[in-house]
Amino acid sequence: MNPVAAGPVADVVSAFLMLLGALSCLLGAIGLMRLPDLPARLQAATKPQTLGLSLILLGTALRVELASAVTLVLVVLFQVITAPVISQLVGRAAYRSGALPDDALVVDELAEHLPADALVGDESDRDDRDDRD
Amino acid sequence: MGVVFALVLVMVGVSAALALVRLLRGPTTLDRIVALDVIVVLTVVAAGVYVAYYRDGSNIPLLAAVALVGFVGSTAAARLAVRRERHR
DSSP: OOBSSOSHHHHHHHHHHHHHHHHHHHHHHHHHHHOSSHHHHHHHHHIIIIIIHHHHHHHHHTTSBHHHHHHHHHHHHHHHHHHHHHHHHHHHHHHHHTOSOTTSOSOOOHHHHSOGGGSTTOHHHHHHHHHHO | OHHHHHHHHHHHHHHHHHHHHHHHHOSSHHHHHHHHHHHHHHHHHHHHHHHHHHTOGGGHHHHHHHHHHHHHHHHHHHHHHHHHHHTO
């Protein structure tokens, strides 16, 4: 049951990491609350998802034994891999369903690569919507 | 050290409350999915703070499980939200 790092220095480093992580969680949540549209909120949500979680779990890893610390690092790694997947899926869903405001995108490179019937506000899309209603 | 943990937990709690406000307000389903994912991550963070406070590694599989389920849930919800949004 020996912790990875013991002593006052390890405690201070761990406390510093956890405070920094909690602060980035808070900043991300404030951004999620206050930013105006979905892409901006997605960007704010990445702060708790990766930075906040990794800092806090690294702070935790310093205080537990080595086997547990390795698992914590794996959890951080898993989160760092999966957070972009969720962001990408949500952003794509927002684009395809027309949930983005028209002026949200400065550059729209995806439109050039999509077939015409997949475009937002497209005629066939509207027909599709009428059919479903 | 106790003060640090209290401060961290308060910050994480306030973050979860703010994400909950976004979850309730929407306005689109996708905003709610993002907010819900942040709440799941904050759950993992809070469990991590618990592990650090008690120096008790037996709850760490819980962190892995919640992170996994959160990813699968958000992914599935985002896939389904496309169809839902077209009704609007």
